[in-house]
Amino acid sequence: MAFVQTLLLGVLVAGVYALMASGLTLIFGVMNIVNVAHGAMLVVSAFVTWALWRATGLDPLLLALATTPLMFGFGWLVHRLLIRRLGGDPATMAVLLTFALAVAVEGLLGLVWSGDYRAVTPSYVARSVRLGPFFLPEAQLYAGLLAVAVLLALHLVLARTRVGWAIRTATENPQLAALVGVDPERVRALAFAIGAATAGAGGSMLSVLYPFSPASHYLWISRLLGIVVLGGMGSLPGAALGALVLGVAETLTSTYVSVKWATGVFYLVIFVVLLLRPQGLLGLRLRQDVPQ
Amino acid sequence: MTDERRPPEAEEGGAILEVRALRKRFGGVAAVDDCSFRVPRGSVTGLIGPNGSGKTTVFNLITGMLRPDGGEILLEGRRIDGLPPWERTWRGLGRTFQIARLFREMTVLENVVVPLRDFRLRRMAESAVAGEERRRAGELLERVGLARFCDELAGRLSYGQQKLLELAQALVLRPRLVLLDEPASGVNPRMIERMAELIREFHREGTDFLVVEHNMPLVMDLCDHVLVLAGGRVIARGSPLAVRSDPAVLEAYLGG
Numbered sequence: 001m002a003f004v005q006t007l008l009l010g011v012l013v014a015g016v017y018a019l020m021a022s023g024l025t026l027i028f029g030v031m032n033i034v035n036v037a038h039g040a041m042l043v044v045s046a047f048v049t050w051a052l053w054r055a056t057g058l059d060p061l062l063l064a065l066a067t068t069p070l071m072f073g074f075g076w077l078v079h080r081l082l083i084r085r086l087g088g089d090p091a092t093m094a095v096l097l098t099f100a101l102a103v104a105v106e107g108l109l110g111l112v113w114s115g116d117y118r119a120v121t122p123s124y125v126a127r128s129v130r131l132g133p134f135f136l137p138e139a140q141l142y143a144g145l146l147a148v149a150v151l152l153a154l155h156l157v158l159a160r161t162r163v164g165w166a167i168r169t170a171t172e173n174p175q176l177a178a179l180v181g182v183d184p185e186r187v188r189a190l191a192f193a194i195g196a197a198t199a200g201a202g203g204s205m206l207s208v209l210y211p212f213s214p215a216s217h218y219l220w221i222s223r224l225l226g227i228v229v230l231g232g233m234g235s236l237p238g239a240a241l242g243a244l245v246l247g248v249a250e251t252l253t254s255t256y257v258s259v260k261w262a263t264g265v266f267y268l269v270i271f272v273v274l275l276l277r278p279q280g281l282l283g284l285r286l287r288q289d290v291p292q
Numbered sequence: 293m294t295d296e297r298r299p300p301e302a303e304e305g306g307a308i309l310e311v312r313a314l315r316k317r318f319g320g321v322a323a324v325d326d327c328s329f330r331v332p333r334g335s336v337t338g339l340i341g342p343n344g345s346g347k348t349t350v351f352n353l354i355t356g357m358l359r360p361d362g363g364e365i366l367l368e369g370r371r372i373d374g375l376p377p378w379e380r381t382w383r384g385l386g387r388t389f390q391i392a393r394l395f396r397e398m399t400v401l402e403n404v405v406v407p408l409r410d411f412r413l414r415r416m417a418e419s420a421v422a423g424e425e426r427r428r429a430g431e432l433l434e435r436v437g438l439a440r441f442c443d444e445l446a447g448r449l450s451y452g453q454q455k456l457l458e459l460a461q462a463l464v465l466r467p468r469l470v471l472l473d474e475p476a477s478g479v480n481p482r483m484i485e486r487m488a489e490l491i492r493e494f495h496r497e498g499t500d501f502l503v504v505e506h507n508m509p510l511v512m513d514l515c516d517h518v519l520v521l522a523g524g525r526v527i528a529r530g531s532p533l534a535v536r537s538d539p540a541v542l543e544a545y546l547g548g
Contacts, residue, residue, distance in 0.1 A: 160419055160420060161417050161418060161420055162417075165405060172396070172397055172398065173393070175357065176394075177407075178376065178378045179357070179377050180381060183378045184378075186411050190411070
């Protein structure tokens with residue numbers, strides 16, 4: 001029973017990880033850009049959630065309704081002002097540019113809200129809810145369910161709508177997409193904004209589940225890159241699977257081995273999987289420069 | 293917006309497409325060299341020539357996949373050579389490839405559905421496979437005989453089926469002119485007959501075609517106007533019969 005409970009907890013953690021990683025893998029898939037500022041975007045959203053929560057007392061998870069469109073706008077601006085200017089060959093320079101953005105964001109957050117650790121603590125943060133034989137922490141439960149709901153919404157947008165169609169064509173074959181009438185620049189701007197929007201929702205959840213400071217983005221970007229690489233760069237189902245594997249591994253380790261080993265096991269799993277399957281679990285390509 | 297057909301302009305002599313002094317070099321080689329021709333409105337025009345004569349390069353220049361080093365391209369009398377590929381598509385240009393290019397990981401239906409042009413939120417959020425576009429896509433798939441494969445992944449179709457799907461994809465926006473790159477290559481004789489029949493049908497409904505093809509009986513049968521390309525320029529033009537007996541053409545093919 002305790003084992004199943006730990007598994008359930010791992011799945012809930014994985015749901016939030018998957019949401020956080022989804023934007024990163026989406027942006028990579030469409031634009032071939034590793035957005036190193038994705039962690040910083042999460043932390044921005046966490047701080048905004050914290051500030052709004054303190055000012056209004058509204059539920060921090062509901063505040064995702066505010067941070068999601070806010071970060072969509074932020075992503076759109078970042079693309080317009082920075083990413084778009086990379087022009088021709090963004091893949092290499094983009095890492096440098098988005099890293100610089102992450103550091104700048106970290107500095108700005110520190111100026112405005114200081115470098116201290118913050119936490120959003122709604123009334124239910126220390127409570128557990130009983131589901132049949134299992135006790136689950138309420139915050140994890142709500143955040144996990146909400147994350148899965150947002151991911152499903154993202155999936156529906158990509159699978160069913162016109163913008164999703166355009167994004168998928170530009171991901172699979174940009175040259176052909178242009179020939180059938182899709183403007184790749186507009187699609188890239190949208191994909192970047194949507195990716196940032198998922199960081200908005202993810203950041204609100206992060207603010208409830210983990211303490212954070214302006215420098216927390218280093219921790220999160222390495223964790224999210226791990227998830228995305230494990231699942232296969234650019235694959236959304238891959239990110240979900242990577243999150244599941246790592247979320248469960250982490251939770252099992254902290255329950256049965258030691259909390260101290262949880263982060264270590266996270267990266268150990270990545271090493272082992274990539275030794276056996278260099279393209280990641282669901283990745284299609286081994287190398288970017290070789291067509292599949 | 294796709295239905296507002298402009299009246300034929302007298303000063304363009306009824307050309308759907310006009311290419312003027314088009315040039316493209318790759319390194320030291322002039323792939324397309326001072327190439328000029330017209331595709332008459334209402335025609336199925338053949339573009340033939342020996343291997344390496346520049347046919348596919350001409351297609352790539354017209355669709356905007358390559359930038360010309362010089363020259364002009366006019367679709368219905370309007371310059372398109374400065375436009376990006378997707379704008380040319382929305383101006384009424386379509387194309388297929390020698391080996392079909394499709395979104396292999398998308399379904400057959402999704403491959404044919406109208407792409408997104410209007411980036412207003414309401415349009416973006418619309419279902420990609422519903423309403424008028426779904427009907428149009430479904431009708432096209434019905435006509436090329438792929439309706440029962442709607443939900444199949446495009447990459448799982450046979451070679452010939454992929455060529456048919458690509459044709460449907462090129463036609464969904466009701467283009468004025470479709471460039472076909474070897475529609476008959478690598479497919480069996482029955483499929484060639486089917487392809488020719490479809491081209492004639494869509495032509496009757498108002499789409500003109502410019503066809504690169506090595507299958508001469510097909511060209512003679514399908515086309516009412518033929519351009520012969522050699523060394524990156526047009527060396528002969530006219531009716532299929534006239535071109536076939538032109539000494540310059542024989543020279544280009546045999547002397548090549």
